[in-house]
Amino acid sequence: MTTEGLFSLLPLFLLSGFAVILMLLIAIYRDHNLTFWFTLAGFTASFASLFFIQAVLPRQIVPILIIDNYALLYWGMIILASSAVAVLSYNYLKEHEEQKEEYYILLMTATLGACTMSSASHFISFFLGLEILSVSLYTMISYLRDRLESVEAGLKYLVLAAASSAFLLFGMALVYASTGTMEFARISESLSANGVNALTLSGFAMMVIAVGFKLALAPFHMWTPDVYQGAPAPVTAFVATVSKAGMFGLWLRFFVMINGYRYGSLLILFTVISIASMFTGNFLALMQNNVKRILAYSSIAHLGYLFVAFLAGGKLAIEATTFYLVAYIITSLGTFGIVTVLSGKMRDAEDIEDYRGLYWRRPLVATVFTAMLMSLAGIPLTAGFIGKFYLVSAAVNSWLWLPVIILVINSAISVYYYLRIIVVMYRRIDEVTPAVETTTGTLATVGPVMQPSISLGGGLVLAVLTLALIWVGVFPGNIIQFIKDMVSSLSSAAMPMHTAQKIMLFR
Amino acid sequence: MILFWLIVILMAGSFLAWLSSRWSSVAPKWIALVAVLIDFLAAASFWIKIASFNYPAAGNTLIAGNKGLWFTELNWMWIPSFGISFHLASDGLSLLLVMLTLFIGVLSVLISWNEIQYKVGFFYFNLLWILAGIIGVFTAIDLFLFYFFWEVMLIPMYFLIGIWGSKNRIYASFKFFIFTQSSGLLMFLSILGLFFLHGKATGVYTFDYMQLIGTKMAPNVAMWLMAGFVIAFIVKLPAVPFHNWLPDAHTEAPTAGSVILAALMLKTGAYGLIRFVLPLFPDAARTFAPAAMILGAIGIIYGAVLAFAQTDFKRLVAYTSVNHMGFVLLGVFALNEMALQGVVMQMLCHGISTGALFIIVGALYGRIHTRDIEQMGGLWDKVPRMGSMAMVFALASLGLPGLGNFIAEFLVLAGAYQASNWTTAISTIGLVLSTMYSLRIMAKVFLGKPRKTWTLEDLNLREMIVMGSLTIVILWLGLFPNHVLYVSRASIQSVVNTVNASSTAAGQANTLLQDLPLDKTEKKNDDISLKQKDRQKEQIKIEEQIKTEEQLRTEQQIKAEEPIKTEEYMKSEEHTKGGIRQ
The missing domain is CATH 1.10.287 (Helix Hairpins)
Structure with missing residues (x-):
């Protein structure tokens, strides 16, 4: 490995370095403020280094990591999202926990794991990144030890994630057994040379289980609502955004590199998964009264939408999914950010009743939340609209009408539950009853449960996210171009879908 | 540029109104009024300027790149990588509808003056946004931009119904939103289908209306793509199987909301049919025309019968819209100039007359707090001014000669008769029925014996200004229809010519293209x-x-x-x- 190669790893070095620094810092002097600022410094340094290493790209680091513009884009997304989570966590933790500082180490390592995944080009780095991310998440999810749901969620995640890792390893082993290599590029070569056999396909199918688990696609979504609800709100934001971005970045690269679009059975598998996710997510979201659970189910549906474009294949699919992911990250961070800043000491602001008449009490927060929900519903002037437009156009371009029409039906269904939250927020104050029976069974007045005021940091993050949301929604041209340029390293490798497969896919 | 400023002034006004509500509860009203008035005057002066020159020559055909149609045009790049541009343009048709929008806009600010006491700033914010969205819909010439505005006008309307509506408002607002949103998505799919079809055929990927016109496609593809547009537009119109949302939304909305819904939002559907469905899919439209005309006839009769059966005054007026919009559907798919000109008249006159009726319902409700016509009766003695105004618009609604609606319905029926005499004959029954419900309004509410002793004030000066200006306009439309028909003539002719031009060439082009579905020529290499x-x-x-x-x-x-x-x-x-x- 050359010095330039080492240099291109700088963002990862910085992340891991700062994790160690934080650890030492806590051992020497335990202070929440200090730790928080060091965390932010770490993220900033790592993000800044992205600009410096761009000159020496693309670069293959040994066989296990590939650092190109595509990886850089995902790193940027992940690091920015993590810093937003860090800021949101600061105030949240201040009220909640005695031992706040270790949380930031975990946040740092989880980010490192996600970054590693999105630049992996080998099963080893795939698995390594996944485990770094997962192990950090186990602890983060159950970080509020005095809250029963939090611990339960952590445990649930631990068991299921471990099981899914087992599937992943078995799948990798099967692929290795039939192709004799663990490098993505060489797997592709071997597949082209020798064709695909049942062993490889079942290996891929098993890997899909692990991927589906991490991305919360149906039918591997069972953990999602419980974990989203139980985890502390900022951690939920992290699970919804960073961990999914890392996994998706990896899977997209893997699938494009092995040219998985050649295999009809895999495409049908993803079609089924995508359709199932859309319906499961949206139908179950209709029945929830808990905002966190609604958002959890909605995220399942959104990943289903994402895979509609993923199926389309080719250059447009890579751009569309990446753009949608950006929009999705902004929106998810925004929605969970709102839940975070409204959450009080006793419990999170998760009951839909907590939001009753919010617009008349906190007009700004409610407006931001409305914008975020509109974006999730895909309504113009927001990033979600352009994202959905991009997805649908990628799919229509490949003439995938069945998934597209199901996407449209689901969009219509989803509008109902997003509107439900909005309606509650805009209920006139004269209808708002002072005391509300909450799901936890305590009769609590609306006021005290919620935060009395919005923290500076939280407000800042929300303001930035809202601006980004509207900016991307109104002037998407630059961002589309930027994403096009950044993913070109991958999309040049993407081949258009094979004709035979297109016909199979109800073309 | 003027089109851009029309939208920007409204949007700026909306934000100012919202902000100003922090300091004063009167300021938002004035800001909104001034913003809409400026817009109205600007548009009016633009019309006068156009009228003093010659209108574009009649006999144009809509073909790619023909710019002769537009009075004014504005084309900025928006998302170049997708061929999306911020492309606004106005021809006679859009100009008339923009004028209607701003006229009704001014009135709806005025009628909300005292009715809305709750969160005034946010109310006017939404009101102005709706107007901006509607103007966008009427002037957007890029299909993506059109869809964008189509959705933009939905959300504030949803808030208007959901926050300031009457008792059952949440239900109504949900229904309204889900109906229009999901049908809009279908249209969006069609737009994308058209986009890629055109792109693959010519290599130019664009959402520009003027370039997409004349895209060749196989008949079944055209049928499916047209279906997406048609569903979106006839839900908005609404035509009979999709009219379900309308009575609820109209009844529950605040007065200004009902007026805007009836007078303006329904027109976006009709406008879409004329502007997009006919020129983009002329052959498919011709195939669909008989069925559409039957739907129109059903709407005319069904709407009138249901209107007659209502006891809720506002719901009654709401159902008259179904009746009147039936004429629009009938006329659009008659596919000749006379009927389409009638449709343009019908759009304007229905906007004025139904808007006026909703204003009267609102004014009455504000005084006696009920909409049940069984409790009214004999109100003329107490409120003669309101009664006489109601008389004017009830007569307009039944199509009395001298008032605009007569011209409109006459033209539609005369034009439609050339296309399908049986359907038209049946539709004519609707005229009798509309007489029945219109006279029932007068008989039950204003004439007859008083059933309760109400104490109520007559229309005040502000309300008289509103009703007076509406009366003048409906008379003007009835007596000098040429002033309007002349403006829209060129655009309507171009649409009719486009449809007819394709019918001569289409027979063969289609048989050729049938052999050319997109995949069959594909070879192994990709x-x-x-x-x-x-x-x-x-x-x-x-x-x-x-x-x-x-x-x-x-x-x-x-x-x-x-x-x-x-x-x-x-x-x-x-x-x-x-x-x-x-």
């Missing part, structure tokens, strides 16, 4: 650019054939046309086959 080039060649060949054929036809005698047709046809078939083998 080189897209090669395929595209091939397709382009095919396309050019076909177009040339059609052209030469048309030339030949005009040169030859009509008698000699048949043999040439078959000969050409066989030739062209050979060509296509050769093309596939290439």
